Amino acid sequence: MVIIYSKFYGLEPEKRERIINAALKEFARNGFEKASTNGIIREAGISKGSLFNYFNSKKELYLFLFDYIQEIINKIYAEVDWKETDLFERMRQIGLIKFKIMKQYPQAFDFFKNAGDESAPEVKSEIAAIGKELIESGFGLGYKNIDLTKFRDDMDREKMMNIITWTILSFAEQQRNKVGSFGDISIDLLGEWDGYFDILKRCFYKKEEQ
Secondary structure, eight states, X not given: OTTTTHHHHTSOHHHHHHHHXXXXXXXXXXXXXXXXXXXXXXXXXXXXXXXXXXXXXHHHHHXXXXXXHHHHHHHHHHTOOTTOOOHHHHHHHHHHHHHHHHHHSHHHHHHHHHHTTOOOHHHHHHHHHHHHHHHHHHHXXXXXXXXXXXXXXXXXXXXXXXXXXXXXXXXXXXXHHHOSOGGGOOTHHHHHHHHHHHHHHHHHBOGGGO
């Protein structure tokens, strides 16, 4: 990516962020097909020629934003204490870090949320593949080195983990649908999440581990 977008990465950080934020805002608000590169240019305060000097097309810019989001997600995992092996403590920790990062980069997560509903044929298949990869890699990291001995022995472990995964995904989707922007999310949702964790823990952990 650095080689492909060497001109863009060669810009001053402030200008780079201005272009990225303008693009995130325009695509999140209007979707891929209706998004206007003129709107991005005006918001970022640059010329049209310079935008297409960095990106060959609107689609290329759009897909680049997913790489930018991946960099932000990497910031979340960089802060995780991977020595914590209790699944629910690990997830609680990730949730707290994610809340902080979402408040720091709300436009990026607004874009990512709205991209999930994108129907433009030109980018739909790429979005589906990217979303699937981000979810799978996220859970792969989240479940890494978890202490599985805490789980009950009289239930199928794979099914227990599937139920936990589905609950996390469903809760996250429910919360996303409640907010207009990730800048508006409240710390209260973490308390609500703790309630689900408590139920899952009592269902799936051995009694001595609860």
